[in-house]
Amino acid sequence: MRLFIYVFAFLYSLSFSLIASESDITNPNQVLHSVSTTTFKRLNDEKSRLQSEPEYIKVIIKEELIPFFDYKYTAYSVVGPNLKNTTPEQREQFVDAFLAYLINAYGLILGKYDQQSLLILDINNFKGKKIVSIPVRMTDNNGQVTQLDFKLRNNSKTGEWKVFDVIAEGVSMLDTKKSELRPLIQKQGIDEVIKLLLEKNSEFVS
Template identity: 35%
Template structure:
């Protein structure tokens, strides 16, 4: 009996993993966006009193779908070869906190605007796809966003690693900003600075 339960559990796990792999990046982005924006819209009164709540919302709704480690490694670029495992770990941790703060600050401007997601397309075996999104506000110009999504080799899950706002990549902008600092001060010092900013 116990063996049967273990066997059935293994099959269910395999099925759920297979299903996770089949979820397209378009659906992942749309489902994540809907969950995030619905929660923000529903908590406008609380957010007005406690703005720090936005970080909690970002942490719970958005960050599970952000490949912050990949983004951190992309920012390190050529400097990654000169880092220790501990330095990389600390940099990734600092970058995660920094991203939470950055996204939380950006999302404070959202109240209940209409978000239009790009229609689903076949990925055709691509490992990286760019998905367009539009934020429509009656009282402001339309905002064009593009999310770069990457599929993880082991988990088969699609996660976002960069956001392009009106043609400007946040990842590339951050890399350009930090590259010289890392070269001059070292990864450990830059990690401390990012952690300090994220507080």
């Protein structure tokens, strides 16, 4: 259940359009508000195609979510101190495998979307900050409320805000992935963890 909350939350937080205005991507509040209209509108508009072509969900994820998810930063954070012991090729391979895993996981869970609603609690003190946390409340059809906090990181060169973590009921998705993968990297090496991710990716293939 927690995995669904994490993925659903990320889908909301990452899903603003490639045609978003400059003000959208330089204001973390507007990034999250765009969430509630863009990707889920596309899901509804292309529902018939998704039913006949389930793999098409990956296209939507790649086009609508990934460009605005700081997945490289997240992947590097998972590797942590072990990063200094890796080669550029290993880092690239890990990021690619990690990204593919996220796309597959999002695609698997995205079909569970069932008109959940979000209340975004805007923040006003993001000017000059590099990382902010925006509270969000998700309500399902039964009226159950889940407390979420979206963490966004600002690119000092472009001014863009991108999501890199979500905290569901006090538990960080990023910290969870660190606890799962970092010990394996330390014990087995990054090459073995890359293989593990690739194996998991292959399990998503129908």
